[in-house]
Amino acid sequence: MPGNKYNGSPAYVPGRVERLLRERELRKNSRAAHSNDAADGFRPFEFADNDLCLREVENSRNSHDDRFLEGAFAARQIEVCERHDGRPFRQRLLVVANRLPVSAVRRGEDSWSLEMSAGGLVTALLGVKGFEARWIGWAGVNVPDKVGQDALTDALAQKKCIPVFLDEEIVHQYYNGYCNNILWPLFHYLGLPQEDRLATTRSFQSQFAAYKKANQMFADVVNQHYEEGDVVWCHDYHLMFLPKCLKEYNTNMKVGWFLHTPFPSSEIHRTLPSRSELLRSVLAADLVGFHTYDYARHFVSACTRILGLEGTPEGVEDQGKLTRVAAFPIGIDADRFIRALDTQQVQVHIRELKERFAGRKVMLGVDRLDMIKGIPQKILAFEKFLEENSYWHDKVVLLQIAVPTRTDVPEYQKLTSQVHEIVGRINGRFGTLTAVPIHHLDRSLDFPKLCALYAVTDVALVTSLRDGMNLVSYEFVACQDAKKGVLILSEFAGAAQSLGAGAILVNPWNITEVAASIAQALNMPAEEREKRHRHNYMHVTTHTAQEWAETFVSELNDTVVEAQLRTRQVPPPLPVKDAIEKYLGSNNRLLILGFNATLTEPADTPGRRGDQIKEMDLKLHPDVKEPLMALCGDPQTTLVILSGSDRAVLDENFGEYNMWLAAENGMFLRLTKGEWMTTMPEHLNMEWVESVKHVFEYFTERTPRSHFEQRETSLVWNYKYADIEFGRLQARDMLQHLWTGPISNASVDVVQGSRSVEVRAVGVTKGAAIDRILGEIVHSKSMTTPIDYVLCIGHFLGKDEDVYTFFEPELPTDSLGIIRTRANEGLKNPSERRSSLKLMPNKSGTKAAPVRTQRPSPNPEKRSNSHHGNRSGKPTPPEKVSWNVLDLKGDNYFSCAVGRTRTNARYLLSSSDDVVSFLKDLADGKITG
Ligand SMILES: O=P(O)(O)OC[C@H]1O[C@H](O[C@H]2O[C@H](CO)[C@@H](O)[C@H](O)[C@H]2O)[C@H](O)[C@@H](O)[C@@H]1O
Numbered sequence: 001m002p003g004n005k006y007n008g009s010p011a012y013v014p015g016r017v018e019r020l021l022r023e024r025e026l027r028k029n030s031r032a033a034h035s036n037d038a039a040d041g042f043r044p045f046e047f048a049d050n051d052l053c054l055r056e057v058e059n060s061r062n063s064h065d066d067r068f069l070e071g072a073f074a075a076r077q078i079e080v081c082e083r084h085d086g087r088p089f090r091q092r093l094l095v096v097a098n099r100l101p102v103s104a105v106r107r108g109e110d111s112w113s114l115e116m117s118a119g120g121l122v123t124a125l126l127g128v129k130g131f132e133a134r135w136i137g138w139a140g141v142n143v144p145d146k147v148g149q150d151a152l153t154d155a156l157a158q159k160k161c162i163p164v165f166l167d168e169e170i171v172h173q174y175y176n177g178y179c180n181n182i183l184w185p186l187f188h189y190l191g192l193p194q195e196d197r198l199a200t201t202r203s204f205q206s207q208f209a210a211y212k213k214a215n216q217m218f219a220d221v222v223n224q225h226y227e228e229g230d231v232v233w234c235h236d237y238h239l240m241f242l243p244k245c246l247k248e249y250n251t252n253m254k255v256g257w258f259l260h261t262p263f264p265s266s267e268i269h270r271t272l273p274s275r276s277e278l279l280r281s282v283l284a285a286d287l288v289g290f291h292t293y294d295y296a297r298h299f300v301s302a303c304t305r306i307l308g309l310e311g312t313p314e315g316v317e318d319q320g321k322l323t324r325v326a327a328f329p330i331g332i333d334a335d336r337f338i339r340a341l342d343t344q345q346v347q348v349h350i351r352e353l354k355e356r357f358a359g360r361k362v363m364l365g366v367d368r369l370d371m372i373k374g375i376p377q378k379i380l381a382f383e384k385f386l387e388e389n390s391y392w393h394d395k396v397v398l399l400q401i402a403v404p405t406r407t408d409v410p411e412y413q414k415l416t417s418q419v420h421e422i423v424g425r426i427n428g429r430f431g432t433l434t435a436v437p438i439h440h441l442d443r444s445l446d447f448p449k450l451c452a453l454y455a456v457t458d459v460a461l462v463t464s465l466r467d468g469m470n471l472v473s474y475e476f477v478a479c480q481d482a483k484k485g486v487l488i489l490s491e492f493a494g495a496a497q498s499l500g501a502g503a504i505l506v507n508p509w510n511i512t513e514v515a516a517s518i519a520q521a522l523n524m525p526a527e528e529r530e531k532r533h534r535h536n537y538m539h540v541t542t543h544t545a546q547e548w549a550e551t552f553v554s555e556l557n558d559t560v561v562e563a564q565l566r567t568r569q570v571p572p573p574l575p576v577k578d579a580i581e582k583y584l585g586s587n588n589r590l591l592i593l594g595f596n597a598t599l600t601e602p603a604d605t606p607g608r609r610g611d612q613i614k615e616m617d618l619k620l621h622p623d624v625k626e627p628l629m630a631l632c633g634d635p636q637t638t639l640v641i642l643s644g645s646d647r648a649v650l651d652e653n654f655g656e657y658n659m660w661l662a663a664e665n666g667m668f669l670r671l672t673k674g675e676w677m678t679t680m681p682e683h684l685n686m687e688w689v690e691s692v693k694h695v696f697e698y699f700t701e702r703t704p705r706s707h708f709e710q711r712e713t714s715l716v717w718n719y720k721y722a723d724i725e726f727g728r729l730q731a732r733d734m735l736q737h738l739w740t741g742p743i744s745n746a747s748v749d750v751v752q753g754s755r756s757v758e759v760r761a762v763g764v765t766k767g768a769a770i771d772r773i774l775g776e777i778v779h780s781k782s783m784t785t786p787i788d789y790v791l792c793i794g795h796f797l798g799k800d801e802d803v804y805t806f807f808e809p810e811l812p813t814d815s816l817g818i819i820r821t822r823a824n825e826g827l828k829n830p831s832e833r834r835s836s837l838k839l840m841p842n843k844s845g846t847k848a849a850p851v852r853t854q855r856p857s858p859n860p861e862k863r864s865n866s867h868h869g870n871r872s873g874k875p876t877p878p879e880k881v882s883w884n885v886l887d888l889k890g891d892n893y894f895s896c897a898v899g900r901t902r903t904n905a906r907y908l909l910s911s912s913d914d915v916v917s918f919l920k921d922l923a924d925g926k927i928t929g
Pocket residue numbers: 099118119120121122124236260261330405406467468469470471
């Protein structure tokens with residue numbers, strides 16, 4: 001028997017939130033135990049700037065081991081079991097980022113010195129302790145020779161870093177080009193640069209090719225170092241291609257991807273030429289993380305709008321595979337800053353700064369010299385403040401630290417000159433012989449100097465035009481517990497979501513507003529400063545980098561557990577070999593095939609707003625003609641196309657074959673050699689049609705690119721080509737209106753598809769119709785032996801999946817919610833219906849379904865309205881089939897859903913291509929696999 005729901009109910013498994021809460025508790029307890037150890041003079045993790053904090057002091061009592069031993073936490077259980085020797089082990093974390101935490105400087109042929117890299121990503125990850133971590137990345141330097149590469153590899157190994165060697169050309173096209181000239185500005189809402197088609201190095205295509213190549217090089221290195229059970233955490237926009245490359249190596253690798261920049265609105269992402277490929281590659285990861293809910297929302301929306309995938313509160317779903325998407329706001333290692341303030345080195349700097357700027361309020365900006373940081377706008381706002389507040393001219397100074405970055409990219413070079421020009425002008429305008437209002441430094445500061453600066457600052461000015469998070473604002477707050485200075489913070493920095501309540505939030509583009517905020521900050525009463533600071537300080541000291549990393553890794557582990565649980569609920573793929581063998585060994589076979597998405601040409605991008613005109617005109621898959629012809633030419637095989645489409649569509653596509661066509665979900669039937677007849681249940685109430693049509697017309701008019709189809713027994717409103725979010729809202733609105741109005745008392749079923757709303761007369765389902773269809777076939781073929789093989793393949797709506805269960809030889813209990821219904825039993829209660837279908841043993845002792853088939857009683861009203869009739873043109877008297885029509889010998893039944901994983905079918909095929917290839921083998925009697 002197949003391994004889906006027919007196998008009984010699984011043991012209790014805690015839900016995701018329950019598991020994550022337990023994990024969080026374990027972490028808290030573990031941390032408490034560590035802080036007790038520290039109080040006893042025992043420090044479980046050592047931090048030293050020169051050690052980059054990647055090394056953890058070995059500790060036999062390390063509670064991380066205990067976590068792995070914690071039996072209740074499913075992810076850990078799996079980890080432990082994965083080890084061949086059964087011993088517990090500490091999970092390794094492979095951090096993969098473009099930049100290593102150190103940049104290498106060559107001192108000789110085989111000697112290197114390592115310097116700390118700048119930037120928020122490095123700072124944040126250095127704040128993470130307690131993992132058995134390895135950092136894989138580029139050392140920021142070209143090393144063409146083997147001697148140099150070996151020496152650098154050794155030097156980096158001391159710091160638990162592993163280099164990826166990128167040559168100059170790749171760095172130019174991948175890092176300067178695709179990453180920093182295309183993705184970076186786009187993700188920060190600065191748009192795409194003009195493509196320079198004359199210079200090959202500046203074409204999107206060549207830069208994207210280099211980007212993919214570089215990502216593959218990162219993947220190669222990860223793969224060399226990967227050990228079973230490791231967690232691989234990919235970082236940032238440089239490595240959007242990496243999750244896909246890694247999963248290609250090993251589908252079992254646990255892969256997380258985190259974006260440190262904003263993810264822009266899907267309207268912005270849409271402009272990127274490689275938009276779909278990048279999204280798909282990221283979706284290969286198990287968990288995708290962003291700093292804020294907004295970025296996560298934008299990403300999901302890009303996947304729905306651009307790729308046509310399903311966005312759920314959990315993430316993005318593609319053919320049953322879920323990529324979890326969530327927000328994980330980063331933090332800093334606040335303690336490191338707080339501790340530093342007490343060091344002698346920092347205290348000396350603080351004294352110097354206080355002396356140097358005595359009598360003046362200090363305003364501070366610390367940014368990489370990047371256009372996203374809004375440095376020109378900040379300085380212009382400061383100028384406006386000086387213009388409007390002459391009192392402050394000699395009483396305030398703005399210290400702007402502008403750390404040089406990406407200096408090979410022309411846009412960054414232009415920015416440097418622009419900033420110098422503005423600073424020079426303002427200093428010329430407001431400076432005196434002894435003092436200037438702006439101190440601008442084009443360089444980075446070491447950690448003690450930076451801490452001292454943060455500590456003496458009265459007002460920090462963070463005016464990023466867009467910023468993933470902005471850790472400078474966090475660091476400033478951490479160093480301000482004595483002074484309680486004011487933070488002016490751009491509302492476009494991710495940090496505005498967390499520090500928004502304590503900071504003065506500004507729109508950095510509004511120079512007047514920023515100037516006014518400077519005045520407000522400088523004049524703020526101590527009590528208000530204190531209150532605001534408390535709020536921010538609490539946040540910064542509790543939402544740390546450590547917390548961030550632990551949460552991410554814990555969710556990544558859990559996502560994999562969740563995926564395994566989900567996979568168990570997904571039916572297995574169609575056992576092609578078995579299905580063909582059983583087909584060949586049978587004498588009277590019935591094949592029921594759907595049409596749309598089962599036998600049609602695959603759409604370019606399924607689910608996406610594609611070429612509406614082309615797609616709406618359903619066309620048979622070009623390769624299916626031959627096998628179909630062969631199958632329906634076999635006298636031992638009966639082929640039925642069972643579709644929601646109307647008669648004309650089936651006529652057009654299948655007219656030339658010798659088969660049965662069942663249109664409108666089986667309400668109309670014909671042998672291709674004969675005429676259409678109706679199989680509709682008698683007294684089908686269709687009085688609701690006009691009022692529902694009125695509603696459908698209304699919504700079609702108001703929902704661009706939606707359309708509706710009127711069929712004999714149903715009305716379908718389809719919004720597949722409309723804006724997906726708007727379509728969903730409209731559908732909700734429509735349903736609400738229908739339920740309370742036109743169909744409140746009507747005898748109809750409403751069937752919600754993923755992008756459609758269908759209203760049908762009660763009893764119109766494929767499962768209900770198949771009973772009558774079968775009766776007609778048995779009668780027409782004058783069958784004398786039972787059908788001993790049924791294959792039913794389709795991409796059917798949930799409601800129509802009753803056709804799969806109709807043939808189940810051993811139906812489970814009613815708890816499944818699916819009942820083998822017969823439309824003409826519509827008025828009976830479920831228990832009666834079930835009992836009327838009790839399975840009876842046949843001669844061979846196996847079970848067979850007695851189709852007490854009543855030949856279709858044509859609906860006279862319908863027949864007079866149509867040109868079609870049944871073969872005799874007369875109503876056929878009801879007639880019972882007295883022998884067992886079906887004898888499936890238990891297992892000669894294959895129900896198979898196409899491209900759906902939540903299904904009642906026993907098996908799956910993923911696309912119409914797979915269906916076609918299977919039908920080819922079936923027709924050829926070719927047993928493969
Ligand atoms: O490595 P570079 O090209 O020199 O750039 C430095 C880093 O800049 C970006 O930092 C971001 O990460 C921070 C931490 O999450 C966040 O606070 C900030 O808003 C971002 O801009 C970039 O994302 C990193 O990859 C770079 O290393």
